[in-house]
Amino acid sequence: MAAKIDVKKTLEAYRAAPGVFQVLDVPALQYLMVDGHGDPNTAPAYEEALKALYPVAYKLKFASKQELGRDYVVPPLEGLWWAEDLESFTSARDKSRWDWTLMIMVPDWLGPRDFRAAVERVGAKDAPASLGAVRLEPLAEGTCVQVLHVGPYDDEAAVLEELHHRFLPGNGLRPSGKHHEIYLGDPRRTAPEKLRTILRQPVVPTA
Structure with a gap:
C-alpha cells in the first residue's frame, strides 16, 4: 500500500514561517465546510460545527483507505x-461580530458521491445536530500572503495589523478575499504560547 499522504508535508500552502510574509499561489482545493456566526469561545454553533465536521472527515479518510487503498492524514482544521468592519480583526477583536466558515480539506480523488456516503454513515447513528449543514465545496484563493503565528490566538492582532497596514500597501497589494486561518496545533493539547497558526490573506494588485 502506498505511503500515507500528509498535506502539511506535500503542499506549500500548508507551510509558513514566523515573521515572514510569503506571497504564493494557492491551488484550488476542496473542503468540508460549515458556516456560523459569533465568538468561537462562546457561540454554541462553533462547537456544533466541529462535532459535525470531524466525523465526516474521518469517515472519508477510512473509506479512502479501505475502498480505494489511498490513506492520508486528515488535514488540519481551517477557518x-x-x-x-475590518477593525474587528485587527485592533478591536470583537469576536461577537465575526462570521466564519470552518473547514477541513478533502483530497481531490474523493468527490461528491464519497461525501454523500460519508454523511450517510455519520447520520446512521447519533447524528450531530449540524450534520445537515456540512457541505463539500471548492475554494480557489489564488495569490495569497501568509505567515506563521506562534502563540495565543488573541495575539494575532499585531501580526494582522502589520500585514494589512504595512506589508500589503508596501507591496502594491490589497485584500481580495476572506481572512483564512489554518490551525496546526490542537488548543486542547497545546499550551497557548506554543500554538501554531498559518494566517492567510488572498490578495490582488492595487493597480
Whole structure:
C-alpha cells in the first residue's frame, strides 16, 4: 500500500514561517465546510460545527483507505473569518461580530458521491445536530500572503495589523478575499504560547 499522504508535508500552502510574509499561489482545493456566526469561545454553533465536521472527515479518510487503498492524514482544521468592519480583526477583536466558515480539506480523488456516503454513515447513528449543514465545496484563493503565528490566538492582532497596514500597501497589494486561518496545533493539547497558526490573506494588485 502506498505511503500515507500528509498535506502539511506535500503542499506549500500548508507551510509558513514566523515573521515572514510569503506571497504564493494557492491551488484550488476542496473542503468540508460549515458556516456560523459569533465568538468561537462562546457561540454554541462553533462547537456544533466541529462535532459535525470531524466525523465526516474521518469517515472519508477510512473509506479512502479501505475502498480505494489511498490513506492520508486528515488535514488540519481551517477557518475563514470576516466581519463588516475590518477593525474587528485587527485592533478591536470583537469576536461577537465575526462570521466564519470552518473547514477541513478533502483530497481531490474523493468527490461528491464519497461525501454523500460519508454523511450517510455519520447520520446512521447519533447524528450531530449540524450534520445537515456540512457541505463539500471548492475554494480557489489564488495569490495569497501568509505567515506563521506562534502563540495565543488573541495575539494575532499585531501580526494582522502589520500585514494589512504595512506589508500589503508596501507591496502594491490589497485584500481580495476572506481572512483564512489554518490551525496546526490542537488548543486542547497545546499550551497557548506554543500554538501554531498559518494566517492567510488572498490578495490582488492595487493597480
